[in-house]
Amino acid sequence: MAPSLIRSPVQLPPAEALALSQQAPVVLQTSPSTVSSSALGSLFSATEKPELWIQYENLILSCLRTGDDRAAQECYDRLAARFGNNDRVKALGGLIKEAQAQNNGELEKVLKEYDQMLEENNTNLPIMKRRIALLRSMGRLSDAGSALVQLLDFSPTDSEAWSELSDLYFSQGLYPQAIYAMEEVLILAPNAWNVHARLGELQYMAATASGATGAPYQKQMAEAIKRFSRSIELCDNYLRGYYGLKLVTKRLLKDNAKPAKQSDDEDFPLPDSNTIERLNELATAKLAEIVRHSSGQDRGWRGYDAAEVAAARELLSEDAPSGMER
């Protein structure tokens, strides 16, 4: 079954994006081609639903991805006919131009258009975000970073932008900065279980990237345990949280040969090996349960991503080479 058109299609795997964009002709045919924006006109013409516009936006994204430019243009035209010179619609128009650009020159032209629009209003968020994304796509990472910092200067409560900044730093290997930006996201959305898990992953990667096993390593591993545990606390049976917890505790148990140095200035010291052992057992048990139910397609366990379940199965089989797989 194709996923819902109401939800953002950005993170979907290619097969589902294809299924979505194949819905485009049906959606375009069944929904009215023009919706009047005047109060009087709306009495006579078809009624409009807010979902329709979200559907069009999402269709543009998935159609551009699958190369169905005509359907994307049609969706864009309808949005433009309804909302006119809206910033958000303009950003979508820019997106279509970006997707259709053949070479660097055309991309530069799109970038120049963005710059012109920003000259009129330099706090135009949708255009600003597109400009940053385009800069990043063209490989001008430092420009994208400074533009992003500028955006966050005038709009510091934009969690999406903080997350982008974190990802940008992460792609350059700047772990402390990436963690800092992710923590800012957490301040804005303290209940987001996926952000907690993401922060845990960043901290785990930061700890293991350098290869050192000193005090900063242990501090970051402790933080990672804390973040993964919090994500599990916020969400029952969270596969990603348990996966991370298992990864961290397994690693800690492996290099536990040397005693953990306890420095007093840390606000969250590494738990003792007994606790780590128990956390590891808990995560293993939970992961095994999730993998078992999910691969059996049991009722009520079908929400997990197949790739994530496969990764969890791999992690579990690494753990038990004697073949405990069911």
Added chain:
Amino acid sequence: MKEPSTWDRVLEMRIGGESFRLSACTQLDRCGYGTIGMWPLLPWHFSECSQPVGIVVTRSISKSTAKGIYPNSSTMTLISKSITGFGSLLLAHACYSAQEHSALQSFRAATSAALTLTPTAATSLPMDIAIETAVAILVILVGLVLGTSPMRPIQWREWAGKIEREGEDGFKDNNGQVNRDYLGNPFAYIEGRPNFVDIRKQRNEFTEWVKGQGQEQK
């Protein structure tokens, strides 16, 4: 998780000289709080009360019994509808009986008045009609209650876990349709970042995937 972050509706009321404050978040479903046509009266909505006034009613069904009670959503609606229909039939029958009874009574009163000139006061309904009415209403109630969709989880972790574990399956109504306000993980956009999407990269990845698919088929 204690309370939704945005309280955008606040109602102040005064009962017996004491002021109560009712707050509610209008995006309740997004926060994971189910409503059935009224504001949920949860304990923390009365944070400023000196004495509790709210009644919290939760219906929790363990997983195994839930399977027993709700074998299948479509048969469920059928059972609920037939029970409700049966109850309505009973109620209609009771109404008809009552009407007939009163017609008979008035006819009898008229004839007896003409004959004896002494009015007889027999206005109360017979017991069986009253019982039938009460039973009919109870049956209708049972049918309607069986027909309601299962309650949504109130606790944040349960609700979040349900999204992750069951996905769309967990948010279907009795007709098997996914609830319209179901959005999946509401924080997914923070990681997905739809406004920063690198469309050219996605396009290239997609063409690569299509090529891969084509090679697999050959």
